[in-house]
Amino acid sequence: MKRSEFLRQLGLLSGGVAFGVQGMPVRAFAQNPLQLDLEGTDGNIMVLVQLAGGNDGLNTVIPYHNDTYYAKRPNLAIPKTSVLPVTDQQGFHPALKTLRELYDNGKVSVVQNVGYQNPNRSHFRSTDIWQSGSSATEYWTEGWVGRYLAKAFPEFPMALPRHPMAVQIGAVESMLTLSGMGSMGVVFDNPESFYQLVKGTPAETDPIENTIAGEELRFLQQIALQSIQYSDLIKQKADTGQNAITYPNTNLGRQLAIVAELIAGGMETPVYLTTLGGFDTHANQVVNGNITNGTHATLLKTIADAVAAFQKDLDKQGLADKVTVMTFSEFGRRVNQNGTLGTDHGTAAPLFVVGNTVRGGFVGSVPNLTNLDSNGDLKFTNDFRQVYASVLRDHMGVDVATTRSILGQEFETLPIYRRSSATLPSADGVVLEQNTPNPFHDTTEIVYSLSKAQYARLALYDIQGRELLVLREGSHDKGTYVVRVDGYLLVPGYYLYGIQTDAGRKVLRLIRT
Amino acid sequence: MSAWNFENARHLLTRCLFGYTRGDLDKALSYSTATDFVSKELLADKSLPDPPGTWVAEAPVANNGTVDGTRYRDLTFWWLQRMLTEQTHMREKMVLFWHNHFTSDREKVNFPQHMYQQNMLFRKYAFGNFKQFTKDVTIDPAMLIYLDGRQNNRNAPNENFARELMELFTVGIGNYTEDDIKQAALALTGWRVDGLKAVFNQNGFANTNKTFLGKTGNFTYTDIIDILFTKDILANFICQKLYKEFVYYKPNGAFVSEMAAVFRQADYELKPVLQFLLTSDEFYRTDYRGAKIKSPVELLIGTLKALSITNPDWGYVTEASRTLQQQLFNPPTVQGWIGQRDWISSSTLPLRGSFTDSVINGRRLNGQRLPFSIDALTYARSYPSSEKAELFVRDVTDYLLAYPIAPKKREFLLDTLLDGTISENWSTNTPMADVRIQKFLRTVMRQPEFQLC
Numbered sequence: 001m002k003r004s005e006f007l008r009q010l011g012l013l014s015g016g017v018a019f020g021v022q023g024m025p026v027r028a029f030a031q032n033p034l035q036l037d038l039e040g041t042d043g044n045i046m047v048l049v050q051l052a053g054g055n056d057g058l059n060t061v062i063p064y065h066n067d068t069y070y071a072k073r074p075n076l077a078i079p080k081t082s083v084l085p086v087t088d089q090q091g092f093h094p095a096l097k098t099l100r101e102l103y104d105n106g107k108v109s110v111v112q113n114v115g116y117q118n119p120n121r122s123h124f125r126s127t128d129i130w131q132s133g134s135s136a137t138e139y140w141t142e143g144w145v146g147r148y149l150a151k152a153f154p155e156f157p158m159a160l161p162r163h164p165m166a167v168q169i170g171a172v173e174s175m176l177t178l179s180g181m182g183s184m185g186v187v188f189d190n191p192e193s194f195y196q197l198v199k200g201t202p203a204e205t206d207p208i209e210n211t212i213a214g215e216e217l218r219f220l221q222q223i224a225l226q227s228i229q230y231s232d233l234i235k236q237k238a239d240t241g242q243n244a245i246t247y248p249n250t251n252l253g254r255q256l257a258i259v260a261e262l263i264a265g266g267m268e269t270p271v272y273l274t275t276l277g278g279f280d281t282h283a284n285q286v287v288n289g290n291i292t293n294g295t296h297a298t299l300l301k302t303i304a305d306a307v308a309a310f311q312k313d314l315d316k317q318g319l320a321d322k323v324t325v326m327t328f329s330e331f332g333r334r335v336n337q338n339g340t341l342g343t344d345h346g347t348a349a350p351l352f353v354v355g356n357t358v359r360g361g362f363v364g365s366v367p368n369l370t371n372l373d374s375n376g377d378l379k380f381t382n383d384f385r386q387v388y389a390s391v392l393r394d395h396m397g398v399d400v401a402t403t404r405s406i407l408g409q410e411f412e413t414l415p416i417y418r419r420s421s422a423t424l425p426s427a428d429g430v431v432l433e434q435n436t437p438n439p440f441h442d443t444t445e446i447v448y449s450l451s452k453a454q455y456a457r458l459a460l461y462d463i464q465g466r467e468l469l470v471l472r473e474g475s476h477d478k479g480t481y482v483v484r485v486d487g488y489l490l491v492p493g494y495y496l497y498g499i500q501t502d503a504g505r506k507v508l509r510l511i512r513t
Numbered sequence: 514m515s516a517w518n519f520e521n522a523r524h525l526l527t528r529c530l531f532g533y534t535r536g537d538l539d540k541a542l543s544y545s546t547a548t549d550f551v552s553k554e555l556l557a558d559k560s561l562p563d564p565p566g567t568w569v570a571e572a573p574v575a576n577n578g579t580v581d582g583t584r585y586r587d588l589t590f591w592w593l594q595r596m597l598t599e600q601t602h603m604r605e606k607m608v609l610f611w612h613n614h615f616t617s618d619r620e621k622v623n624f625p626q627h628m629y630q631q632n633m634l635f636r637k638y639a640f641g642n643f644k645q646f647t648k649d650v651t652i653d654p655a656m657l658i659y660l661d662g663r664q665n666n667r668n669a670p671n672e673n674f675a676r677e678l679m680e681l682f683t684v685g686i687g688n689y690t691e692d693d694i695k696q697a698a699l700a701l702t703g704w705r706v707d708g709l710k711a712v713f714n715q716n717g718f719a720n721t722n723k724t725f726l727g728k729t730g731n732f733t734y735t736d737i738i739d740i741l742f743t744k745d746i747l748a749n750f751i752c753q754k755l756y757k758e759f760v761y762y763k764p765n766g767a768f769v770s771e772m773a774a775v776f777r778q779a780d781y782e783l784k785p786v787l788q789f790l791l792t793s794d795e796f797y798r799t800d801y802r803g804a805k806i807k808s809p810v811e812l813l814i815g816t817l818k819a820l821s822i823t824n825p826d827w828g829y830v831t832e833a834s835r836t837l838q839q840q841l842f843n844p845p846t847v848q849g850w851i852g853q854r855d856w857i858s859s860s861t862l863p864l865r866g867s868f869t870d871s872v873i874n875g876r877r878l879n880g881q882r883l884p885f886s887i888d889a890l891t892y893a894r895s896y897p898s899s900e901k902a903e904l905f906v907r908d909v910t911d912y913l914l915a916y917p918i919a920p921k922k923r924e925f926l927l928d929t930l931l932d933g934t935i936s937e938n939w940s941t942n943t944p945m946a947d948v949r950i951q952k953f954l955r956t957v958m959r960q961p962e963f964q965l966c
Contacts, residue, residue: 052846121691122680124848171838172845173858187858197863200870202959206919212761213804213916213965219854220806220862220961227859282673283661339669340661345676375691 044396047259047272047310048145048176049252049303049327053279054123057332057349057378058367059296061110064091068369069335076285076337082292086110089366094292095301098308099352106360107311108352109416111387113367113437115348115380119331123280123345126330131175133385133407144388145271146179147406148398152270157181157222164230166271167262169255174273182222185273186230191238191258198231234262241265244316245309252276252306260313263323270396276302279329283340294341303327307354315356324355324395324417326387335369336376347373348380351387357395359418364437365444371513381437385411394419412436415447415482430456432499432506435485439511442487446471446510448499449480458483461496461507471497487512515797517547519911524802525791527915527966528759529555529603531596532815535895535912540601551791554601556640556784561633565591572708573624584625589841590827592632596814597825607639607783608632609810610758612841613849615650615682617659619842626709627655628842640783643751643776644742647683651734652704652711660847663706667719670698677847683741685750689726696723700732742781748773752786759790761801762853768795803916803965806853809837809865811966816869816958819913821892826884829877833868837861857964869958873951889947889954902930902939909957916962929956 059076063069064083083091084100092100102108118136120126129136133144149165150156156165166177166185177185188194201224208214208221241264247253255274262269278299286294307325314320332349348367364382373379385407392398392406394417404410412434429451435444450456457473468490471483485497490512498507515521522541526533544550564570565587574580592605599605612635622628631653638646650656651674657663660674675698679689703718704711723732726740741747752772756764772786779785790796807815813830817823834840838861844850871877875886898904906927910918918926930953931939940946957963 120686121676122686123846124680125686168858171836171858171860172855183854183858185859188860194860197860197867200959201863201866202956206921212800213802216804216806216854216965217916217961220857220964223857223859223862224961227863230859282671283664337669338671339666340664340671342661342671344672 051329055329099304112364121345143176195235237265611635809839
């Protein structure tokens with residue numbers, strides 16, 4: 001029997017727990033013996049920033065040495081001289097100045113070309129795909145965060161955990177935090193008004209019939225119980241917690257300030273969701289003749305300044321090590337500009353992962369603006385679920401098997417975090433990772449780790465096993481190493497790469513397109 | 514349907530109107546069949562209302578200070594007033610349905626004149642011909658602004674409207690290709706907004722052959738829509754949406770197909786398909802009673818009707834609808850409001866309760882007095898059973914709650930009303946009766962059952 005079925009047969013999601021008089025707010029859960037401490041989450045926290053509408057990746061991280069970019073976006077391309085250069089090929093939009101500072105301090109990983117196979121260009125379908133973590137051909141109704149929380153809090157909904165499992169700043173609960181166990185998130189705009197609001201909500205626990213309408217009533221009952229359970233705690237944590245700096249007076253700034261306050265107040269909630277809308281820039285993405293200004297620039301500045309303030313705040317309060325921020329958007333936008341100073345729906349785009357624990361730098365290769373799909377859109381190189389897998393494993397400390405079951409299949413992690421599971425040494429002390437991106441055209445990275453100091457040799461072979469290049473050879477300290485391979489060295493085709501140590505040899509395959 | 518009785522009438526009204534008064538229920542039951550009531554009341558022909566002001570015909574003026582904001586406010590109040598005074602006619606429900614289908618929003622459509630025009634178009638076609646409706650909406654100024662149609666140009670088309678026309682307005686995702694979108698976008702070029710009118714500019718039009726859904730020709734917007742209407746899936750797509758609005762959010766595919774057949778046979782006239790739906794056995798299946806979560810506007814207007822409030826402060830109601838996540842003229846995305854469980858979060862659920870409390874108390878959550886309130890005694894005495902506590906509780910809950918409440922809960926509500934005294938001693942003349950009635954009503958409306966309809 002599935003657990004949800006079992007619960008349904010109990011007749012009540014909250015069966016077995018003591019309740020007060022009907023109609024009176026009760027807070028009986030705190031003593032529940034079934035309650036699990038949040039240690040399952042390692043005390044780590046992820047803060048998601050959803051950029052709703054489809055963020056234009058190419059005008060966020062700009063391939064400013066790519067003539068195709070300028071040719072395809074004559075009225076929209078950010079002029080070379082305005083770009084904040086980051087690598088010799090790519091730079092940030094000038095509105096991302098504060099994010100650039102974080103980047104320079106090694107606190108930003110930029111994951112390139114994130115998307116999925118058979119991209120869908122509908123806002124709604126693609127948002128569902130990103131939020132559920134499904135492939136383009138699957139229709140899931142649970143969020144990947146919801147599935148993660150269902151694993152981390154197995155006692156829910158028979159008992160509510162001491163602290164909210166997820167907090168969403170807003171009003172309409174996102175699919176992200178839904179699971180088969182029900183709604184896992186507490187949604188509010190402001191801790192104080194939430195507290196005031198919930199006073200007087202009756203806690204209902206009477207059994208409800210198993211009917212179509214009964215299902216809806218039970219849903220309402222569960223939401224009411226969660227509000228009652230958490231509204232004091234949230235207020236108390238927000239009252240205790242402080243912001244150590246002043247946040248920009250923007251919608252996202254306000255949301256992140258609340259999140260920081262709650263974290264600083266000691267709330268152990270592992271997931272926070274914030275949202276910024278307005279990215280559907282079909283028209284007037286930039287100001288005519290003043291390309292570095294306009295709707296998109298304002299949005300980017302809002303993200304950068306709010307995230308930078310958040311990071312600074314947590315740093316000052318000594319809380320930054322456990323928190324990571326990840327941005328995401330349902331798709332990027334078309335490479336070609338349209339006729340209305342804007343861009344239509346596209347596919348892959350970069351996203352940012354920010355925090356003290358990230359490796360920093362670019363993950364994956366520069367987008368290829370000439371090898372497009374039949375619709376004139378970018379081909380993705382990193383699957384968005386690889387990013388989720390990386391956050392879950394390398395930041396939240398979720399093990400491989402659990403991550404696989406949350407995401408429905410195994411996804412290779414990406415070298416986003418310093419303490420990367422992808423680079424954790426295996427039993428024999430040597431880990432060789434799949435190169436990313438793979439297949440690749442311009443450049444790819446190979447990551448390997450050694451658990452103790454030793455001699456090692458990393459080399460590239462053709463498919464017959466003939467050595468073509470030695471990538472690195474010599475005595476190594478214990479640690480993780482990243483080696484870049486440039487595409488121009490190789491004709492398109494299959495290759496092997498391998499690491500040779502005293503313990504033996506490991507070989508993997510790579511593809512140059 | 515077993516019989517045209519109180520439960521069935523209540524179910525029909527609660528789904529087709531924004532709440533209902535006891536008078537509305539009596540009126541429905543004065544007809545001998547549902548068929549009669551639906552055709553002669555809910556779907557009756559009705560003249561269009563007077564506009565909210567002469568400004569609706571004024572040419573838009575840019576940078577008009579606070580004028581447009583004030584007019585948007587007036588327009589919202591005007592629509593809310595239409596809903597409150599709709600009586601037993603379901604046109605306003607359909608206007609909101611179409612607003613949620615052919616979405617536009619005031620953040621992008623700056624001039625309230627355009628949104629008023631669009632709102633009137635929805636009223637004109639509330640149960641009219643959907644095919645002609647789709648054509649008219651395509652060149653509706655507010656829509657041309659909202660989905661960038663006015664900027665769609667033959668040299669570099671903007672796909673925004675073309676995509677949503679198919680994905681959200683007619684056939685649904687999966688029934689066209691990305692190329693169909695591009696080709697349709699070309700056919701939709703050439704339209705501009707001039708003042709309050711849509712004008713066609715031949716020079717902006719892509720005067721070439723387009724291949725759309727397997728057909729080739731120098732198509733214009735009407736051709737595109739005609740081709741879309743040759744697809745059987747279109748009727749299913751629209752009927753599914755109607756089903757989800759009026760019956761249950763998880764559609765019954767077999768029944769939706771029956772609806773679609775009626776819709777196609779009627780050449781996409783909406784009235785026959787609504788008549789079919791609202792008199793079908795499927796609609797009156799008892800398990801659907803109380804299975805819909807009220808939208809904020811259904812809750813707000815319905816509460817006013819339930820409490821016989823005819824002079825509300827629309828500013829307060831507007832503010833509440835915004836906090837409850839349904840600001841009229843401002844759907845969250847082009848997909849509109851999702852509805853059902855999306856309305857409910859740990860914030861909006863308690864907010865709903867605080868709204869009903871405030872209307873009964875005549876005070877906002879922060880204690881500030883509202884300019885309208887109910888007279889508890891007069892309200893209670895409007896029930897013939899007001900002096901018999903048990904009957905009174907039964908009548909009020911039967912009237913207000915679509916979900917049948919458990920006997921134990923009914924007892925709890927009775928105890929709330931009696932507040933320590935016994936049934937035999939109850940009378941609306943006892944001291945503090947008004948306070949008890951208020952508390953009783955607040956408690957009824959705080960029950961999660963009250964959120965269902």
